[in-house]
Amino acid sequence: MSPVISVDDLHKIFATLDKKGDGLISIDQLKWLLERIGYSASIEELKTLVGRSSTTLDSMDFIFFYDIVVKKNNNNSLSGHDHDGDLVEAFKVFDLNGDGFISCEELENVLLRFGLWDECDGGDCKSMIRKFDTNSDGLLDYDEFRNMMLVSS
Template sequence: MSPLNTIHLHRIFDYLDKNGNGFVSVDDLMLLLERIGINVKRVELEQLVGKTTLDSIDFLFFYQSLMIKGNNNDDIVYKVEGEDEILERDLREAFRVFDLNEDGFISCEELQIALSKLGLWDERCGQDCKHMIGVYDSNSDGLLDFDEFKDMMLLTFQT
């Protein structure tokens, strides 16, 4: 199970859509990103989003567009100069959001806290937390290091 699957993304969207009009504004996205420790300028986010509000489908597409598309098949692969370096930097930034004590590992407790901040945690997730880590914990130490986190993110979001 991925920390951010479609169900979770819909829950995030519903959380951000406070007035229930079916749209999330760029300002709402900025608040969410700031809340999880990612600072972005409004102009940059507007350019990335391409509009001032997103419906739920646009929100899912926006999220997916942030992830690397393609795999080793004949799928379309979007390449940008310096993409690998950008991806590595973005993954390290995301890792720091979860590695709350900055020890270089994500524990079950840290995962729970980060998911709570995103509004994705409920009591049913308690056992899933250990499972989420266990799926990608290649050395079976009960923690995710950066390389394991990176593998999880790249495998989870490939199409």
């Protein structure tokens, strides 16, 4: 069983890896860290798991990576992982009331819990949802969430 690491610990780990202090770490740094804790994956596997063409992760990406992939994967390899299953699990983290949609309030609540949200007015939260809300209902359904998570940065 994988050890449970707190969000505060994840922020400290991320800050340690973020040598430039620019709020980003590289896929190479992630690979180095994973090798140190006994996980093996190629750079290409990590890019696929992160779900982006970018070779960097911000702290939110790093926390999601840990929570969805590392914490739930109890073997020593990250290959063969169920990516859609990971996205379903991530969606459930945000869908606090279990209605099949992520509202601005739910998104803000989860980001606050992860220590990734400073604003109290929710304005940026609404624009985040609006960007991926293809049916303009003010909510993210699973498909919209999946598109958001897989979008290239």
